[in-house]
Amino acid sequence: xxxxxxxxxxxxxxxxxxxxxxxxxxxxxxxxxxxxxxxxxxxxxxxxxxxxxxxxxxxxxxxxxxxxxxxxxxxxxxxxxxxxxxxxxxxxxxxxxxxxxxxxxxxxxxxxxxxxxxxxxxxxxxxxxxxxxxxxxxxxxxxxxxxxxxxxxxxxxxxxxxxxxxxxxxxxxxxxxxxxxxxxxxxxxxxxxxxxxxxxxxxxxxxxxxxxxxxxxxxxxxxxxxxxxxxxxxxxxxxxxxxxxxxxxxxx
Amino acid sequence: xxxxxxxxxxxxxxxxxxxxxxxxxxxxxxxxxxxxxxxxxxxxxxxxxxxxxxxxxxxxxxxxxxxxxxxxxxxxxxxxxxxxxxxxxxxxxxxxxxxxxxxxxxxxxxxxxxxxxxxxxxxxxxxxxxxxxxxxxxxxxxxxxxxxxxxxxxxxxxxxxxxxxxxxxxxxxxxxxxxxxxxxxxxxxxxxxxxxxxxxxxxxxxxxxxxxxxxxxxxxxxxxxxxxxxxxxxxxxxxxxxxxxxxxxxxxxxxxxxxxxxxxxxxxxxxxxxxxxxxxxxxxxxxxxxxxxxxxxxxxxxxxxx
Numbered sequence: 060x061x062x063x064x065x066x067x068x069x070x071x072x073x074x075x076x077x078x079x080x081x082x083x084x085x086x087x088x089x090x091x092x093x094x095x096x097x098x099x100x101x102x103x104x105x106x107x108x109x110x111x112x113x114x115x116x117x118x119x120x121x122x123x124x125x126x127x128x129x130x131x132x133x134x135x136x137x138x139x140x141x142x143x144x145x146x147x148x149x150x151x152x153x154x155x156x157x158x159x160x161x162x163x164x165x166x167x168x169x170x171x172x173x174x175x176x177x178x179x180x181x182x183x184x185x186x187x188x189x190x191x192x193x194x195x196x197x198x199x200x201x202x203x204x205x206x207x208x209x210x211x212x213x214x215x216x217x218x219x220x221x222x223x224x225x226x227x228x229x230x231x232x233x234x235x236x237x238x239x240x241x242x243x244x245x246x247x248x249x250x251x252x253x254x255x256x257x258x259x260x261x262x263x264x265x266x267x268x269x270x271x272x273x274x275x276x277x278x279x280x281x282x283x284x285x286x287x288x289x290x291x292x293x294x295x296x297x298x299x300x301x302x303x304x305x306x307x308x309x310x311x
Numbered sequence: 312x313x314x315x316x317x318x319x320x321x322x323x324x325x326x327x328x329x330x331x332x333x334x335x336x337x338x339x340x341x342x343x344x345x346x347x348x349x350x351x352x353x354x355x356x357x358x359x360x361x362x363x364x365x366x367x368x369x370x371x372x373x374x375x376x377x378x379x380x381x382x383x384x385x386x387x388x389x390x391x392x393x394x395x396x397x398x399x400x401x402x403x404x405x406x407x408x409x410x411x412x413x414x415x416x417x418x419x420x421x422x423x424x425x426x427x428x429x430x431x432x433x434x435x436x437x438x439x440x441x442x443x444x445x446x447x448x449x450x451x452x453x454x455x456x457x458x459x460x461x462x463x464x465x466x467x468x469x470x471x472x473x474x475x476x477x478x479x480x481x482x483x484x485x486x487x488x489x490x491x492x493x494x495x496x497x498x499x500x501x502x503x504x505x506x507x508x509x510x511x512x513x514x515x516x517x518x519x520x521x522x523x524x525x526x527x528x529x530x531x532x533x534x535x536x537x538x539x540x541x542x543x544x545x546x547x548x549x550x551x552x553x554x555x556x557x558x559x560x561x562x563x564x565x566x567x568x569x570x571x572x573x574x575x576x577x578x579x580x581x582x583x584x585x586x587x588x589x590x591x592x593x594x595x596x597x598x599x600x601x602x603x604x605x606x607x608x609x610x611x612x613x614x615x616x617x
């Protein structure tokens with residue numbers, strides 16, 4: 060596996076009005092790996108994740124300073140947010156399929172980006188659902204509402220919907236926090252499978268999950284990255300005392 | 312100790328009486344509207360169906376398919392009125408729904424708060440204007456304008472009715488569509504943006520489809536408003552005594568205005584025939600309501616439409 064850097068973040072500050080939510084973040088995120096962000100609620104890990112596809116642009120009063128580059132190109136200066144988001148897909152905390160059929164959900168992105176031919180769409184939908192390991196479960200109900208399947212299945216439909224736009228990076232914002240343990244395992248297996256083709260960045264408050272699936276882990280606290288390194292090192296030999304306290308469950 | 316218990320019992324019974332009393336009051340209040348509906352239906356149908364039964368009955372078929380209304384010569388045909396009512400409603404909906412929906416989207420999704428604070432009270436005011444004022448406006452402004460372009464040289468026309476009805480259905484369509492658009496969860500918008508959609512794409516591909524049940528409800532209510540409108544329409548329709556409309560410049564005579572214009576002096580069979588017109592109108596309104604109930608039930612679960 061290559062150690063090519065996908066995202067480089069330099070001195071990133073983020074403010075909600077007067078409140079500084081992220082403080083001088085510096086990080087390199089490697090291609091083809093799963094990077095996990097852990098930390099207690101409100102530590103800025105989700106906020107940081109959303110700077111990577113500029114979802115924070117949608118919130119009023121957000122100010123961002125510093126530099127984030129994707130493959131060496133500044134995503135805030137030299138990128139259109141819409142272009143960026145079709146290269147950096149996102150899966151949300153709550154499964155959020157549109158109130159449409161499963162097919163239309165997965166075809167939403169390709170249609171937005173101009174794919175009109177039925178045969179091409181059919182192909183993309185099937186491929187994406189297969190990749191998301193849910194094809195066999197839903198192939199007979201593609202025309203049924205995506206809201207009619209279970210929460211875990213909905214989340215995998217959402218992952219398929221993200222895969223359908225053929226992104227390079229997939230951001231996952233606590234993708235299993237609303238799911239039962241079995242669905243969680245399925246999503247985790249899926250993430251491990253997907254990292255062969257995609258760079259995956261996952262926010263989780265479940266430390267076991269970070270330990271199980273990630274290659275690199277960053278520990279966030281009050282808007283700062285306290286420690287960032289190989290997952291094994293972070294969990295077994297944390298350098299920082301605060302990381303150790305959090306890992307061992309002394310707070311958070 | 313004993314005394315205390317009996318006191319409590321007494322107090323308990325008093326509360327119970329009060330509860331029962333209030334329940335009765337609530338029930339009576341609720342009955343007022345239900346009984347009114349029943350009374351109106353019975354009354355209108357009894358009067359309106361009379362001419363078609365018994366000795367000297369008027370043929371229901373020639374009533375419902377007739378193209379001429381001439382009470383003095385015992386000719387009562389309302390097909391051209393039905394057509395006029397339907398065309399006017401169709402026209403108002405065809406214009407009103409797109410305008411109303413775009414306005415709703417603008418208010419809910421696009422316009423800055425300052426502009427919304429001007430537009431919204433404007434729309435609310437529009438809803439509160441009495442229909443006679445709409446009629447006067449139509450007669451004073453729209454009819455003369457149409458007069459200038461009409462090949463018939465006559466401003467009172469189907470087109471005039473459609474114009475005024477379009478304005479009249481707007482508040483209903485806008486406010487209902489707006490609230491259903493606002494009720495669309497933020498997560499749908501996030502999902503759409505997250506897939507690389509622009510704002511306009513997000514609005515039309517994700518938000519509006521998610522709000523469709525509310526928008527459909529708004530449309531159906533708009534139909535009900537348009538088909539039932541009387542006063543404004545009466546002043547600008549032309550109210551011809553016969554003949555199907557052949558263009559948007561033709562005069563029309565909607566069902567509602569037929570009743571309103573002649574009821575004050577009609578008697579005997581003529582009056583019954585006006586009630587019969589009411590029966591037809593009522594049937595349309597019930598159809599609209601029935602559709603509304605079906606729609607809200609079917610779309611309530613937000614199942615896929617396509």
